[in-house]
Amino acid sequence: MKLSLRWFGTGHDSVTLEQIRQIPGVKGVITTLYDIPAGDVWPIERIRALKEEVEGYGLKIFGIESVNVHDAIKAGLPDRDKYIENYIKTLEVLGVSGIDVVCYNFMPVFDWVRSDLAKPREDGSTVLSYDQEIIDRIDPMKIFKAMDSGSNGFVLPGWEPERLAHIKELFELYSDIDNKKLFDNMVYFLKAIMPICEKYGIKMAVHPDDPAWPIFGLPRIVTNLENLERLFEAVDSPCNGVTLCTGSLASNPENDIPEIVRALKGRIHFAHVRNLKYIGTRKFDESAHLSADGSLDMFEIMKAFYDIGFDGPFRPDHGRAIWGEKGMPGYGLFDRALGAAYLNGLWEAITKMEKGK
Numbered sequence: 001m002k003l004s005l006r007w008f009g010t011g012h013d014s015v016t017l018e019q020i021r022q023i024p025g026v027k028g029v030i031t032t033l034y035d036i037p038a039g040d041v042w043p044i045e046r047i048r049a050l051k052e053e054v055e056g057y058g059l060k061i062f063g064i065e066s067v068n069v070h071d072a073i074k075a076g077l078p079d080r081d082k083y084i085e086n087y088i089k090t091l092e093v094l095g096v097s098g099i100d101v102v103c104y105n106f107m108p109v110f111d112w113v114r115s116d117l118a119k120p121r122e123d124g125s126t127v128l129s130y131d132q133e134i135i136d137r138i139d140p141m142k143i144f145k146a147m148d149s150g151s152n153g154f155v156l157p158g159w160e161p162e163r164l165a166h167i168k169e170l171f172e173l174y175s176d177i178d179n180k181k182l183f184d185n186m187v188y189f190l191k192a193i194m195p196i197c198e199k200y201g202i203k204m205a206v207h208p209d210d211p212a213w214p215i216f217g218l219p220r221i222v223t224n225l226e227n228l229e230r231l232f233e234a235v236d237s238p239c240n241g242v243t244l245c246t247g248s249l250a251s252n253p254e255n256d257i258p259e260i261v262r263a264l265k266g267r268i269h270f271a272h273v274r275n276l277k278y279i280g281t282r283k284f285d286e287s288a289h290l291s292a293d294g295s296l297d298m299f300e301i302m303k304a305f306y307d308i309g310f311d312g313p314f315r316p317d318h319g320r321a322i323w324g325e326k327g328m329p330g331y332g333l334f335d336r337a338l339g340a341a342y343l344n345g346l347w348e349a350i351t352k353m354e355k356g357k
């Protein structure tokens with residue numbers, strides 16, 4: 001199992017590579033150049049330096065999360081080809097550097113959204129949570145402030161202040177974009193980048209929309225099995241795949257995660273494995289990874305990954321804030337390390353059980 005941890009890079013993360021290498025079973029990181037705005041070409045020397053830094057701790061870069069897609073591409077603006085050219089140049093830089101998994105998302109304006117970044121639980125831990133009723137009362141022009149004020153001083157992934165300073169203009173960009181147009185723009189983008197991906201064996205892994213339904217009137221198209229299958233049919237290359245994020249897809253209880261994992265065999269290039277607890281309709285708290293702490297059966301999910309022969313990178317996903325740790329919400333060390341230990345345990349048990357048959 002290629003177990004990894006997401007790491008935002010020195011200066012952007014409270015967690016160090018020294019700490020990550022000490023988590024049993026973790027052999028690599030999923031990282032990025034956090035300071036490079038979407039649309040810019042990544043300099044090869046920065047990738048080289050990043051690789052050297054990570055490998056200096058005996059770890060590997062298992063993949064990039066994320067190379068963000070510029071809004072001109074998502075909205076299909078006249079200048080999108082320039083940004084697609086830049087994206088291709090970045091993929092080339094990654095390809096020659098031996099990096100072969102790239103996570104990205106195709107959500108307009110906002111990446112993931114939560115109504116609370118530190119909801120207290122009975123045991124004194126805090127978690128990310130989502131409540132549609134609260135979101136419906138928030139002016140989307142003001143949600144950046146709400147998210148940013150709860151971030152413990154970190155820049156949250158997908159919530160870049162420079163980009164979201166222009167939120168009104170961003171909303172205007174998408175004013176006439178419906179699900180169909182967004183899908184067409186995604187297909188246009190994927191068709192353009194597939195040749196370079198195939199040349200270097202780079203597996204593109206789209207992250208599902210989180211939560212898995214439209215918010216603030218913006219379209220969302222990566223929300224369920226049907227959407228994903230449609231996307232893979234439209235751009236039928238093995239390099240066109242998904243980041244199977246259990247928590248994002250399962251935000252909609254209609255999504256059966258083990259079934260989706262089995263159906264997407266061969267197209268899952270990266271996995272985020274975490275649990276959540278349904279509280280009501282379109283209302284959930286993130287929980288510890290343990291099955292009993294949430295609503296998902298993590299054993300069945302890991303068993304499905306085992307059954308399809310998944311050999312890409314796994315990572316525990318958002319953790320609770322515990323033991324007084326002050327990190328980026330969802331991305332502290334302690335609870336993600338507990339999550340990693342738990343995934344190790346499930347995997348060892350499943351492997352031995354299946355081999356003994």
Ligand SMILES: [Mn+2]
Binds near residue numbers: 207245246248272317
């Ligand atoms: Mn995820």
